[in-house]
Amino acid sequence: MILNQFLLLSAFLFCTGAYGVIARRHTVLVLASIELMLTAVNINLVAFGASLNSAAGQVFALFVLTIAAAEVGVGLAIVLLIYRNLRSADPDDLAELKG
């Protein structure tokens, strides 16, 4: 196996996630796209760890995974709060900072 096949797969996933963040109209789907990007990062870390024959890649991927779980928990709480106040989960409706 060459290293680049994993890195290119993860680059593809990252770009798909970036498209989702820009083009989706439901906040939960935006969070799902962010999860795609974080998975891409994890694949990178683990592939580099395997190519360097070190367990550190797994450890960093573990940290990323923990932070992803925390992010989804807090993110969904914020989405719920926004939905309760605005009756909408569309990020485009959050335009109250415009004068």
Added chain:
Amino acid sequence: MVAQNVFFWIFAVAMAIGAIRVVTTDNIVHAALWLVVVLGGGAAQFLLLGQEFIAWVQVIVYIGAVIVLFLFGIMLTHAPMQAHETLGNNLRAVGLAVSVLLAGTLAWVLVDQFGNDKIHLVAPVRTAEVGDVVFRSYLVPFEVVGVLLLAALIGAVVLARRD
């Protein structure tokens, strides 16, 4: 090595299809379920790389917990469960341009830098080695991430409770 490459491509194609469906499908529940395909494919890639611990953590934490959280979020925001054509906004062209440019740049840099570098797998990394590395070299970050998780837990409860 040949078998590993065959399985890599099988999982890679499944992950690519799943990722594209996550960001294009009109049904929000299907998007969450396609995300399961991508994350499960990621766990399979970790197994191919001989990194067993992170593969099973990915299955348990992501597929077991995060997807369930997503489904709860979909349910609690009363999202339309049927196909719904307005899940994409009018920034599709911009998003496509950004992601194609980003993919092109990343692919160019990666091919330029790493070319045909091989991964020489000696043996799967045992979970005991991961534990050693966590509790020897990365003890402080590990504890910090634990505190962060506690803070996120309390923060989520404070944000979401009705008062």
